[in-house]
Amino acid sequence: MPIEISPITTSDIPSVVECIQLAFDDDPYSNWAFDKRPGQFNKQRNFASLKAKCEWGIRNALFYVAKDSDRPDGAVLGVSMWMKPRRADEGQTWSEWVDEYILWLKQGWNLVRYQGRGGLKTNRYWIWKREQAQAQAEIWTDPDGYYFCNIVTVRPGIQGKGIGRMLFEVVTKMADQEGRQCYLESSKDKPNIAIYEKMGFQLVKKMACEDGEDVCDLFCMIREPQAKP
Numbered sequence: 746m747p748i749e750i751s752p753i754t755t756s757d758i759p760s761v762v763e764c765i766q767l768a769f770d771d772d773p774y775s776n777w778a779f780d781k782r783p784g785q786f787n788k789q790r791n792f793a794s795l796k797a798k799c800e801w802g803i804r805n806a807l808f809y810v811a812k813d814s815d816r817p818d819g820a821v822l823g824v825s826m827w828m829k830p831r832r833a834d835e836g837q838t839w840s841e842w843v844d845e846y847i848l849w850l851k852q853g854w855n856l857v858r859y860q861g862r863g864g865l866k867t868n869r870y871w872i873w874k875r876e877q878a879q880a881q882a883e884i885w886t887d888p889d890g891y892y893f894c895n896i897v898t899v900r901p902g903i904q905g906k907g908i909g910r911m912l913f914e915v916v917t918k919m920a921d922q923e924g925r926q927c928y929l930e931s932s933k934d935k936p937n938i939a940i941y942e943k944m945g946f947q948l949v950k951k952m953a954c955e956d957g958e959d960v961c962d963l964f965c966m967i968r969e970p971q972a973k974p
């Protein structure tokens with residue numbers, strides 16, 4: 746299976762969203778933040794929301810897809826989306842502000858079109874955002890900023906074959922050259938912490954998102970820049 750990593754294009758989006766939805770089907774954060782009961786979770790609504798996020802990511806993130814170059818259907822086998830590092834003294838540009846506003850409008854339209862959030866427990870989303878902001882304020886001490894791995898996933902059935910490493914290395918190599926740190930939040934301790942340790946990340950904090958008795962733990966990991974061999 747000859748795997749190629751390339752920047753995402755608009756035509757990849759349906760396959761990217763499918764790949765993310767498959768991988769996050771049993772994800773602890775997703776199961777905490779969404780009401781997955783039949784009739785509550787709306788997969789089409791979730792698809793529309795992820796599609797809008799991908800359209801934003803094409804212009805604003807480091808966004809890569811893994812494909813089998815022998816497969817004529819161009820199916821996306823794995824995805825990674827990274828936020829670019831931002832220096833502590835650097836603000837948002839006008840074009841970033843406009844793109845965020847467009848994303849907000851699209852999500853507002855999805856809210857109307859699908860008559861709701863499709864099972865997203867909004868209070869839990871905001872609990873996560875609050876905890877994330879607190880964790881990053883505590884952990885992100887480097888004024889040069891961090892490459893933030895926001896999404897990484899490989900299709901079930903072909904995990905453990907090196908595709909995740911390829912998706913990581915496209916950005917970790919960049920980070921090493923620039924002497925920058927990388928950051929991620931994993932919603933699974935096993936096996937993901939061990940996988941990310943293989944990529945050079947270290948666990949720095951456990952973030953507990955608490956909604957009463959229902960708690961979702963997220964594992965914050967940092968990767969220091971590594972010297973070239």
Ligand SMILES: CC(C)(COP(=O)(O)OP(=O)(O)OC[C@H]1O[C@@H](n2cnc3c(N)ncnc32)[C@H](O)[C@@H]1OP(=O)(O)O)[C@@H](O)C(=O)NCCC(=O)NCCS
Pocket residue numbers: 768769897898899900903904905906907908909910911930931932933936937939940941943944
């Ligand atoms: C996490 C994920 C992206 C990793 O991608 P992958 O293609 O499975 O990983 P790779 O095959 O490239 O393996 C990377 C390294 O981890 C190791 N590894 C893979 N699976 C492992 C496991 N179950 N336990 C321990 N180590 C493992 C590999 O040996 C490899 O190390 P090496 O290159 O030094 O030999 C993928 O497994 C995945 O999509 N999981 C489900 C969705 C998910 O959890 N996404 C992340 C949410 S935070």
